[in-house]
Amino acid sequence: MALSTTWAFLKRMMRNPYSAIGTVIMILFFGWAIIEGILRYLGPALGFSNAGYLLLPYNPFSFNLSQSLVSPSLSHLFGTDSLGRDLFSRVLYSIPIDAAISVIVVGGGIVVGGVVGLTAGYYGKGVDQVNMRVTDLFLAFPALVLAMVIEYTIGRSILYATISLIVVWWPVYARLFRSEALRIKNMRFVDSAILSGLSRMQVIRRHFVRPALNTIMSYATVDLGNVILTYSILSFLGLGIPPPEPELGSMVSDGLSYFPQNWWWAILPGVVIVLIVVGAALFGDGVRDYLAGE
Amino acid sequence: MSSGIARYIATRAVASIITVLGAVILTFVLTHLLAPNPAHIWAGPHASASEIAAITKEYHLNQPIQIQLYYYIIDLFTFNFGMSPFFKQPVSQLILVYYPRTLILIAIAMFISIIIGIYSGAFAAVRQDKFGDGIVRVAYLLTWSTPPFLVALFFQYLFSYYAGWLPSGQLADPSLKVPPFVTPILPLNAIIFGDWGFLSSYIVHSILPVIALTAISFGIITRITRSSMLETMKLDFIRTQIMKGTKMSKVVYSNAVKNSLIPVVTVISLLFSFLIVGSLVIEEVFSYTGMGYLVTQALYNYDYPTLIGSIFVIALSVILINFVTDVVYAFIDPRIRMGER
Numbered sequence: 001m002a003l004s005t006t007w008a009f010l011k012r013m014m015r016n017p018y019s020a021i022g023t024v025i026m027i028l029f030f031g032w033a034i035i036e037g038i039l040r041y042l043g044p045a046l047g048f049s050n051a052g053y054l055l056l057p058y059n060p061f062s063f064n065l066s067q068s069l070v071s072p073s074l075s076h077l078f079g080t081d082s083l084g085r086d087l088f089s090r091v092l093y094s095i096p097i098d099a100a101i102s103v104i105v106v107g108g109g110i111v112v113g114g115v116v117g118l119t120a121g122y123y124g125k126g127v128d129q130v131n132m133r134v135t136d137l138f139l140a141f142p143a144l145v146l147a148m149v150i151e152y153t154i155g156r157s158i159l160y161a162t163i164s165l166i167v168v169w170w171p172v173y174a175r176l177f178r179s180e181a182l183r184i185k186n187m188r189f190v191d192s193a194i195l196s197g198l199s200r201m202q203v204i205r206r207h208f209v210r211p212a213l214n215t216i217m218s219y220a221t222v223d224l225g226n227v228i229l230t231y232s233i234l235s236f237l238g239l240g241i242p243p244p245e246p247e248l249g250s251m252v253s254d255g256l257s258y259f260p261q262n263w264w265w266a267i268l269p270g271v272v273i274v275l276i277v278v279g280a281a282l283f284g285d286g287v288r289d290y291l292a293g294e
Numbered sequence: 295m296s297s298g299i300a301r302y303i304a305t306r307a308v309a310s311i312i313t314v315l316g317a318v319i320l321t322f323v324l325t326h327l328l329a330p331n332p333a334h335i336w337a338g339p340h341a342s343a344s345e346i347a348a349i350t351k352e353y354h355l356n357q358p359i360q361i362q363l364y365y366y367i368i369d370l371f372t373f374n375f376g377m378s379p380f381f382k383q384p385v386s387q388l389i390l391v392y393y394p395r396t397l398i399l400i401a402i403a404m405f406i407s408i409i410i411g412i413y414s415g416a417f418a419a420v421r422q423d424k425f426g427d428g429i430v431r432v433a434y435l436l437t438w439s440t441p442p443f444l445v446a447l448f449f450q451y452l453f454s455y456y457a458g459w460l461p462s463g464q465l466a467d468p469s470l471k472v473p474p475f476v477t478p479i480l481p482l483n484a485i486i487f488g489d490w491g492f493l494s495s496y497i498v499h500s501i502l503p504v505i506a507l508t509a510i511s512f513g514i515i516t517r518i519t520r521s522s523m524l525e526t527m528k529l530d531f532i533r534t535q536i537m538k539g540t541k542m543s544k545v546v547y548s549n550a551v552k553n554s555l556i557p558v559v560t561v562i563s564l565l566f567s568f569l570i571v572g573s574l575v576i577e578e579v580f581s582y583t584g585m586g587y588l589v590t591q592a593l594y595n596y597d598y599p600t601l602i603g604s605i606f607v608i609a610l611s612v613i614l615i616n617f618v619t620d621v622v623y624a625f626i627d628p629r630i631r632m633g634e635r
Contacts, residue, residue, distance in 0.1 A: 136309075137316035140616070141609045142567035144574070145589075149321075149605050152593065153329045225439065232441050233575055237593060252443055256579065259447060260455045270444035277439035 012290055019286025025279025033099030036092065052093070058086035060093040060246055069262050079264035081254065087265065090246035091272050097241065098248065098276070101162055102227040106220050108166035110213075113173025118208055120174070121181025132178065135171045143168040144230055151239050158241050161234055165227060176219065180212035218288035225280030232273050248273050302624050310617040317609045322366050325602055326359070338379045338596045352376075375603030380595040385603035388588060393607060394478040395465070396577070396584035399500060400569045403507035407565065408558065410508065411515020416551050418516065419523035420542075430520070434513030442572040446506040446579035453502060460502050463581040466495040503573075503580050510572045511565055518561050522554040529553070559623050563615045570608055 013023045036055065043051020053059050057077075064084035072079040078087035120131035138146070150164040184190060184207065193203050234240055235249030243250065248269045255265030329335045337349040350356050353376070354365045369375070375385035418430035437445070454462040466472070470492045473483040484493040526532060527550055535545045570585075577586030585604065592600035 133309075133312060133316065137313055137320060140313050140317055140613050141605065142571045142612065144571045145605050145608055148589075148593070149601060150324060150328075152598075152601060153324050153335065155330070229439070229441055233443070233571070236441070236443055236575055237578075237590060239593075249441070249443075252441075252447075253578075256443075256447075260451050263451070266447055267444070270441060270447070274436070274440050274444065278435060281435055281439060 009290060012293075013283075013286045016286060016289070018282045019289070022279050022282025022284070022286055025275060026283045029095065029276055029279065030099055032092065033096040037096035037100070040096065053089075056086075056089040056092055058089045060085060060089040061244055069258070069265075071262075072264050072268070078268040079262070081251075081265050082258065082262075087251065087268060090251065091248065091269055094246045094248055094251075097158065098228050098231065101158075101165070101231050102224040104162055105165040105169050105227045105231075106223050108162075109169035109173045109223075110216065110220060112166065112170035113175075114177045114209065114212070116170065117174035117177025117179075118181050118204065118212065121178040121185065122204065122208065128178075131174065135174045138168065138171040141168070144233055147230070147234065148237065148239060151234070156239055156242070161231065161239060165231065165234075169227070173216065176216050177212055180215055181208055184208055184211060214291060218284050218291060220284075221287050222281050222284030225277035225284075228273065228280070229277050299624060303621055306617055306620045306624075310613050313613050314610065317606065317613070318367055318370055319363075321370075321602060321606055322363055325598075326355075326362055326366070335598050336376070338598065340596075341379070370606060375606070376599040378592075378597050378600045380591065380597035381600065385599050388600060389585075389603060389607050390478050391475060392583065392588040393585045393604075395480055395582075396570075396573050396586060398479070398481070399503050399507060399582075399584065400566065400573060402500075403504050403511060403569060404562075404565060406504070406508045407512040408515050411512040412519050412551060412555070412558065413547075414512070415516040415519025416523050416546055416554070419520045419527065420546050422524060430516060434516045437509055437513045440510070441575070442506070442510050443575045443579050445509050446503075446576045449502055449506050449509070450579065453505070461499050462502075463579075464499055465583045466492055466499050470495055499582070503576055503582050506576045506580075507569055507572055510576075511568050514561055514565050514568065515558060518557050519551075519554055522557045523550060526550045526553045556623070556627055559619050559626065562619045563612055566615050567612055570611075 010023065013019045036052065039054055040052030043049070043054075048054075062085065064080075067076075067080050067084040068082050070076050070080045070084075076086050076088065078091060080086055081090075116131050116135065120128040147161075147164040147168045150167055151160050154160050154163070190203065190207055193207055198206070231240070232247075232249035232252075235247040236253045238250065238253070240247045240250055251269040252266045255262065255267075255269075259266045325335075326332050332353070333346050333350045333355050334341070336353060336355075337346050341349070354362050373386045375389075377383070378385050378388060381388055414430050414433075418427040421427045450462055453460045461467075470489075472480070473487045473489050473492060476483050476486055481493055481496060484490075484496065523546075527546075532545060532550055535549055536542070573584065574586040574589055576582075577584050578590050581587075585608075588600060589604050591597065592604065
């Protein structure tokens with residue numbers, strides 16, 4: 001059942017060239033992230049300490065000063081940096097982290113924003129006022145600027161970066177969920193659900209959370225790309241994982257002082273960011289059309 | 295009618311003030327409660343014990359939390375953000391020097407973005423689902439999806455390293471002295487001192503950052519204009535115009551566009567937030583010494599007072615712009631002030 005709907009969904013997405021491109025990029029991105037992620041984190045637990053490097057062309061951390069600043073070629077697809085590390089391997093190595101952050105931040109945003117927005121829309125009046133004032137307050141800060149300061153305050157690390165992003169990410173979802181709740185609230189089926197004796201939690205879960213999630217799904221898919229974009233700016237500003245761990249944004253900022261002579265260092269990791277974000281946007285549009293067609 | 299507007303402005307003003315107070319409390323919670331060790335973080339990582347003691351005393355960190363909040367609010371509203379441990383200057387003075395430089399870039403970029411956005415949006419809407427529409431949509435999808443630093447690098451390469459038309463970075467030619475601070479507006483200072491060499495160098499050096507900022511932001515306007523134009527083109531008065539035989543270009547670019555301007559007003563503050571974030575990294579790429587420079591330097595050098603002062607001023611600007619656009623919106627669209635939304 002689930003498999004055949006997935007198949008139907010994929011076939012539908014492939015019909016339109018734009019959403020086909022988006023789907024392929026997303027499958028490659030998350031597929032690679034999952035494979036590499038499993039190798040890296042499960043490998044050492046099973047006694048293969050180098051499992052994370054198994055599928056990479058080179059070890060992303062090993063220096064090779066005789067091969068420093070080599071321009072892109074078949075042996076080094078993205079060239080190498082000043083320490084001779086293969087940039088293509090470093091890009092591949094950084095992808096699972098980006099994938100995990102995007103899913104966790106969007107998921108966290110949906111959970112927090114859902115609670116704030118649905119209660120605001122469902123209860124209305126005072127609850128609505130308070131919840132929406134708080135939401136507006138967070139929206140007064142440009143998201144990246146606030147995330148930057150929060151992370152700076154509580155400490156620089158991947159975990160704190162994720163938390164900071166969730167803190168600035170939920171307000172948009174709170175607004176979306178609130179307007180969904182307002183739309184649903186006046187529908188007849190809600191009244192009949194209450195009359196049929198469902199408890200309040202059951203009504204909220206079945207008739208508010210589910211339809212609202214359906215509507216928000218396509219926005220959330222596009223949003224995966226926005227998280228990756230914002231996180232790349234954080235890591236560009238030095239607020240990502242500390243070096244030597246590779247990171248798309250920090251690779252660009254490291255390559256800045258070698259631009260334009262060694263252009264590949266700053267440009268190619270940046271192009272990968274663009275591909276992922278464009279892929280998420282096209283995929284999200286496809287999801288929207290698919291859900292609208294259902 | 296006019297009392298409707300007055301009441302609307304008053305409620306928006308109250309809401310804005312509440313948001314400002316909220317922003318104060320939010321930064322207070324962050325800096326005094328969430329921070330693992332407030333005195334350490336204010337003083338910076340290399341501070342000695344006596345410096346930390348001095349900071350603790352200066353910021354009243356050894357007193358009850360409500361007293362701390364009291365001093366915090368007083369200080370913020372008198373724009374006393376403390377001394378910057380890195381720049382060794384009052385933070386408010388730093389912001390006064392650096393923020394206007396970025397605001398000038400943002401204002402110009404915003405103006406150009408709005409013009410490009412409205413025309414490209416109208417252009418795309420008229421050719422809905424045709425080739426021209428496709429081109430415009432691909433263009434704004436790309437500018438939306440590209441990190442600002444990459445956009446900056448692209449234009450830096452194109453106009454500076456490849457074509458050689460524009461300088462690759464800096465506020466102005468580094469051999470020229472920045473005119474002394476008289477007003478916060480740098481070009482005005484240059485004019486006051488008759489420093490035309492600096493002024494022209496400054497203008498030339500500002501072109502690339504403005505181009506990059508415009509490139510990252512016009513898509514917001516294009517998208518909203520396109521969708522509101524699609525609505526407008528279906529309205530009766532437009533159809534009448536078309537049927538009367540008015541030239542299509544006139545219908546689109548003078549009648550329909552005017553009606554589609556209203557939604558553009560609502561995204562101005564979004565545009566501003568977007569440009570502020572963009573300027574942080576774009577200025578870094580161009581080594582342009584504006585607000586982005588101030589914030590990134592504060593970040594790299596553990597200069598907490600500067601960081602907090604900067605984001606507070608940025609948040610104030612966003613809230614102010616929100617308020618102004620709400621008021622403008624109410625003047626343009628009577629339905630808003632009559633509470634029909």
